[in-house]
Amino acid sequence: MVHASNERRPTLEAVAARAGVSRATVSRVVNGGAGVRGEVRERVRRAVTDLGYVPNSAARSLVTRRTGAVAVVIAEPETRVFADPFFGRQLRGISRELSAADTQLLLLLQETRAGHERIGRYLSAGHADGVLMFSLHRDDPLPAMAEASGLPTVYGGRPGWAGAERALYVDTDNRDGARQAVRHLRARGRRRIAVITGPLDQTSAQDRLDGYRDALDPATADPRLIADGGFTAQGGERAMAELLAAAPDLDGVFVCSDLMASGALRTLRAHGRRVPEDVGVVGYDDLDPAAWTDPPLTTVRQDVEEMGRLMARLLLRRLAAGPGAARDEPAPVVTPATLVVRESG
Amino acid sequence: MVHASNERRPTLEAVAARAGVSRATVSRVVNGGAGVRGEVRERVRRAVTDLGYVPNSAARSLVTRRTGAVAVVIAEPETRVFADPFFGRQLRGISRELSAADTQLLLLLQETRAGHERIGRYLSAGHADGVLMFSLHRDDPLPAMAEASGLPTVYGGRPGWAGAERALYVDTDNRDGARQAVRHLRARGRRRIAVITGPLDQTSAQDRLDGYRDALDPATADPRLIADGGFTAQGGERAMAELLAAAPDLDGVFVCSDLMASGALRTLRAHGRRVPEDVGVVGYDDLDPAAWTDPPLTTVRQDVEEMGRLMARLLLRRLAAGPGAARDEPAPVVTPATLVVRESG
DNA sequence: TTGAAAGCGCTAACAC
DNA sequence: GTGTTAGCGCTTTCAA
Numbered sequence: 001m002v003h004a005s006n007e008r009r010p011t012l013e014a015v016a017a018r019a020g021v022s023r024a025t026v027s028r029v030v031n032g033g034a035g036v037r038g039e040v041r042e043r044v045r046r047a048v049t050d051l052g053y054v055p056n057s058a059a060r061s062l063v064t065r066r067t068g069a070v071a072v073v074i075a076e077p078e079t080r081v082f083a084d085p086f087f088g089r090q091l092r093g094i095s096r097e098l099s100a101a102d103t104q105l106l107l108l109l110q111e112t113r114a115g116h117e118r119i120g121r122y123l124s125a126g127h128a129d130g131v132l133m134f135s136l137h138r139d140d141p142l143p144a145m146a147e148a149s150g151l152p153t154v155y156g157g158r159p160g161w162a163g164a165e166r167a168l169y170v171d172t173d174n175r176d177g178a179r180q181a182v183r184h185l186r187a188r189g190r191r192r193i194a195v196i197t198g199p200l201d202q203t204s205a206q207d208r209l210d211g212y213r214d215a216l217d218p219a220t221a222d223p224r225l226i227a228d229g230g231f232t233a234q235g236g237e238r239a240m241a242e243l244l245a246a247a248p249d250l251d252g253v254f255v256c257s258d259l260m261a262s263g264a265l266r267t268l269r270a271h272g273r274r275v276p277e278d279v280g281v282v283g284y285d286d287l288d289p290a291a292w293t294d295p296p297l298t299t300v301r302q303d304v305e306e307m308g309r310l311m312a313r314l315l316l317r318r319l320a321a322g323p324g325a326a327r328d329e330p331a332p333v334v335t336p337a338t339l340v341v342r343e344s345g
Numbered sequence: 346m347v348h349a350s351n352e353r354r355p356t357l358e359a360v361a362a363r364a365g366v367s368r369a370t371v372s373r374v375v376n377g378g379a380g381v382r383g384e385v386r387e388r389v390r391r392a393v394t395d396l397g398y399v400p401n402s403a404a405r406s407l408v409t410r411r412t413g414a415v416a417v418v419i420a421e422p423e424t425r426v427f428a429d430p431f432f433g434r435q436l437r438g439i440s441r442e443l444s445a446a447d448t449q450l451l452l453l454l455q456e457t458r459a460g461h462e463r464i465g466r467y468l469s470a471g472h473a474d475g476v477l478m479f480s481l482h483r484d485d486p487l488p489a490m491a492e493a494s495g496l497p498t499v500y501g502g503r504p505g506w507a508g509a510e511r512a513l514y515v516d517t518d519n520r521d522g523a524r525q526a527v528r529h530l531r532a533r534g535r536r537r538i539a540v541i542t543g544p545l546d547q548t549s550a551q552d553r554l555d556g557y558r559d560a561l562d563p564a565t566a567d568p569r570l571i572a573d574g575g576f577t578a579q580g581g582e583r584a585m586a587e588l589l590a591a592a593p594d595l596d597g598v599f600v601c602s603d604l605m606a607s608g609a610l611r612t613l614r615a616h617g618r619r620v621p622e623d624v625g626v627v628g629y630d631d632l633d634p635a636a637w638t639d640p641p642l643t644t645v646r647q648d649v650e651e652m653g654r655l656m657a658r659l660l661l662r663r664l665a666a667g668p669g670a671a672r673d674e675p676a677p678v679v680t681p682a683t684l685v686v687r688e689s690g
Numbered sequence: 691t692t693g694a695a696a697g698c699g700c701t702a703a704c705a706c
Numbered sequence: 707g708t709g710t711t712a713g714c715g716c717t718t719t720c721a722a
Contacts, residue, residue: 021692021693022692036692062698063697
């Protein structure tokens with residue numbers, strides 16, 4: 001049944017009238033039908049279908065204090081969100097897990113600098129039951145918004161800001177992944193290994209840099225071998241150019257995301273450096289770009305979709321437990337990283 | 346002021362008590378403060394701040410029948426959404442326009458085949474005041490969901506399904522853009538011009554194919570010169586390979602999206618065809634990939650972000666007008682397409 | 691198993 | 707200007 005936009009949608013009342021029962025009974029049927037005689041239940045169901053009744057969510061959540069929705073807040077400028085397959089993959093994992101639990105995903109984009117204000121209000125206004133946030137920077141105002149809203153929150157990536165000790169999060173072992181990457185380059189005989197990092201106010205970027213340092217031969221450490229690529233393809237392109245200028249003799253580079261690595265490969269080709277003959281390249285993520293690059297990228301695999309799934313699962317568990325449940329409290333999860341050897345290094 | 350998750354958020358009542366006024370007065374202040382004495386207004390504002398009061402949206406929209414939110418429904422598998430910069434750009438335009446109107450953007454992803462059911466329910470449940478949809482296919486069930494919800498809806502791209510005559514939409518002149526592309530190739534002396542299309546159950550893809558046919562020398566038309574690239578980079582790669590196999594003598598190709606063109610260029614390079622010397626390539630979109638390709642891509646520019654803006658503006662106008670307002674009814678918008686000549690063809 | 695009634699937090703007449 | 711009051715559509719005791 002279709003409703004013109006100017007006629008009001010049917011209410012419980014209307015369904016009740018049509019089925020010849022009370023509102024309470026209709027409500028029971030709509031919410032599963034427990035404790036209602038089979039025959040009556042069928043009658044009500046028919047009335048619901050006939051009228052095209054859909055419960056009004058505002059009314060419902062006013063009394064239940066539940067919305068059945070989870071907000072995913074994205075702070076990055078949308079350009080990055082939609083350019084980096086990382087976000088899409090993580091979101092897919094989240095989306096799959098939430099819809100399995102019949103929970104709606106609300107994607108909130110913060111596009112202006114002051115946009116976190118709006119997002120804070122939105123969360124505090126009770127539009128969602130919980131919050132998922134990822135790719136946060138050190139002084140991001142969003143965690144405070146989530147905190148103020150009082151909503152259960154799960155972070156993607158270990159939080160780096162002060163006071164986040166008790167925060168719930170899902171991350172991979174970035175430091176270990178980076179170590180594997182650099183050890184691999186060394187094992188292949190590379191002696192002068194550079195790194196292209198992400199923005200260092202993100203823990204994932206910092207952790208990978210730390211791992212690089214861990215695995216490097218201390219004798220070869222050199223600040224000129226470090227450049228920030230900002231986790232974008234163009235940034236990777238530029239950072240690679242900077243590295244080549246500052247250290248023309250480099251023979252290996254660990255690039256902290258596949259997207260940046262695709263940019264770095266472009267620069268290397270433009271400069272006439274052969275990969276892997278002249279320079280060995282290892283990326284990070286093992287997402288689409290990795291398989292497509294020329295040559296195919298050796299990289300560190302993290303299961304991004306699974307991380308999204310885990311984030312959602314953690315949050316759903318928190319929500320199911322209720323606010324007071326101290327026992328069976330979920331804990332942060334750190335997933336492993338694995339080196340995937342292809343042809344670039 | 347921060348609220349622990351187990352204590353209830355303050356209500357109007359609480360603010361009223363603290364400020365020593367009635368709920369109605371607080372409500373007035375919260376909604377702009379018209380008709381309230383300055384002194385009282387200040388007192389109330391202080392109470393609001395002290396208590397960290399944020400209006401409960403469920404209660405509010407229950408009575409106002411407004412949510413202050415607009416749903417953007419995305420039907421494509423998320424992989425495509427997050428791989429094609431087209432979506433991101435359009436979304437950015439939408440996002441900018443909506444936030445200027447203090448309207449929240451809700452991104453709804455349909456990830457399972459049956460996901461439209463959930464989305465239909467969500468829309469009908471009154472979570473949003475209006476709907477934005479784009480990139481629809483001919484037999485997509487989503488428009489029917491929007492229709493059934495009774496919410497004002499604006500489409501991105503001319504609707505192709507039956508009964509959409511009165512639908513409101515924003516599009517570019519795809520057919521004309523395609524004509525420009527092909528005419529350009531012909532003007533550069535190309536005689537055997539192929540086309541890589543999008544999925545032909547989308548009007549944008551069909552219109553571009555029609556434009557290709559319009560501008561082609563009828564004598565050179567040949568079904569072997571047409572391949573479907575599905576609007577993905579991998580699809581473009583594959584389609585280009587098919588074309589080269591079926592028509593090795595082709596000397597030009599019009600690729601109906603930049604993303605597919607990036608794939609096509611890879612294939613051409615792999616097959617040893619020089620661009621533009623051996624084969625001229627023209628893309629469509631003029632988004633990021635165009636500038637990055639090697640060689641830089643000649644393409645047809647459409648202002649995707651502006652199209653997003655226009656979609657939002659159209660919807661907001663509809664919403665402001667109210668359901669009954671027949672006069673000043675907004676009409677579909679078709680924006681122009683312009684050829685941007687670079688080096689690929 | 692079903693119904694009556696209270697009330698979630700807010701806005702909007704209407705009265706003062 | 708400000709307060710009183712009646713719902714918005716739903717769930718949920720509590721009685722029957």
